[in-house]
Amino acid sequence: MANIKTGIVLEGGGMRGMYTCGILDVLMENHIFLDGMVGVSAGIAFGCNYKSRQAGRALRYNVRFARDKRYSGIRSLLKTGNYYNAWFAYHLVPTHYDVFDFNAFEESPMECYAVCFDVKTGEGVYQRLDRVNNDFFEWIRASASMPVVAQPVEVGGRLLLDGGLADSIPLQFMIDKGYKRNVVILTREDGYRKTAEHGMWLMKPLLRKWPKVIDALRERPAIYNKQLQQVREEERKGNAFVFRPLKPLDVSRTTHDPEEMNRVYQQGRQEALQRLDDLKKFLANIDEASTASHE
Numbered sequence: 001m002a003n004i005k006t007g008i009v010l011e012g013g014g015m016r017g018m019y020t021c022g023i024l025d026v027l028m029e030n031h032i033f034l035d036g037m038v039g040v041s042a043g044i045a046f047g048c049n050y051k052s053r054q055a056g057r058a059l060r061y062n063v064r065f066a067r068d069k070r071y072s073g074i075r076s077l078l079k080t081g082n083y084y085n086a087w088f089a090y091h092l093v094p095t096h097y098d099v100f101d102f103n104a105f106e107e108s109p110m111e112c113y114a115v116c117f118d119v120k121t122g123e124g125v126y127q128r129l130d131r132v133n134n135d136f137f138e139w140i141r142a143s144a145s146m147p148v149v150a151q152p153v154e155v156g157g158r159l160l161l162d163g164g165l166a167d168s169i170p171l172q173f174m175i176d177k178g179y180k181r182n183v184v185i186l187t188r189e190d191g192y193r194k195t196a197e198h199g200m201w202l203m204k205p206l207l208r209k210w211p212k213v214i215d216a217l218r219e220r221p222a223i224y225n226k227q228l229q230q231v232r233e234e235e236r237k238g239n240a241f242v243f244r245p246l247k248p249l250d251v252s253r254t255t256h257d258p259e260e261m262n263r264v265y266q267q268g269r270q271e272a273l274q275r276l277d278d279l280k281k282f283l284a285n286i287d288e289a290s291t292a293s294h295e
Contacts, residue, residue, distance in 0.1 A: 022268025
């Protein structure tokens with residue numbers, strides 16, 4: 001029997017993703033690196049730093065540019081159609097202002113996937129990210145491009161938007177890839193259930209060019225809640241170790257407040273530290289099972 005592969009699944013949620021960053025930084029500081037990763041929206045935008053082993057980077061640049069009009073805001077939205085400025089946020093920041101470690105990312109053996117949504121077909125697109133180039137940053141931008149506040153991103157011969165429209169918690173994707181044991185980082189508290197999207201009456205005319213997006217927004221609550229049930233079941237079976245905020249994060253998806261970002265980040269750190277021993281036991285059990293399969 002082959003080694004048991006361990007994966008990590010990163011939900012999105014805009015600046016709720018600072019909670020994920022806090023957890024990932026604790027993992028990095030404790031030299032815990034898994035075999036594969038899949039991220040959705042902010043999950044991959046921030047989570048790519050886990051593969052490049054750059055603890056603290058996601059919080060650092062978000063705080064630095066929180067109120068910088070070049071980075072994000074209504075001005076960028078009105079001027080470019082993107083709340084987060086495509087060129088500045090996704091290309092200049094990682095290459096000039098807070099440099100992404102290209103070499104470390106590419107040398108890491110960890111498999112890494114970004115989830116996107118094809119606005120024409122309504123399908124989920126799972127792109128493996130191996131090399132850091134222009135398309136790499138565009139795949140990440142596409143995964144994090146929320147409807148209405150971002151334009152579809154053309155990359156890989158497709159027009160793409162936020163991966164959460166297709167697969168908010170891609171645990172099944174990792175299982176299908178052979179990752180039978182997974183760490184799952186959610187950005188909603190235990191007991192949360194998604195309801196109908198607010199403002200659908202407003203979004204429909206704005207998205208009339210992309211009917212598949214409207215369909216996805218309408219269907220998303222039922223799919224998301226079903227995924228939460230799957231996460232719970234895998235956790236019950238001992239196949240998943242799940243981080244959920246112990247209390248609601250209560251932060252805007254697009255907050256410009258560095259104190260709020262740091263508060264959410266610190267909550268992730270604290271909860272990761274509190275459960276670090278349990279996580280190590282979970283991973284040790286995987287190693288023991290893998291060793292036993294070879295005896």
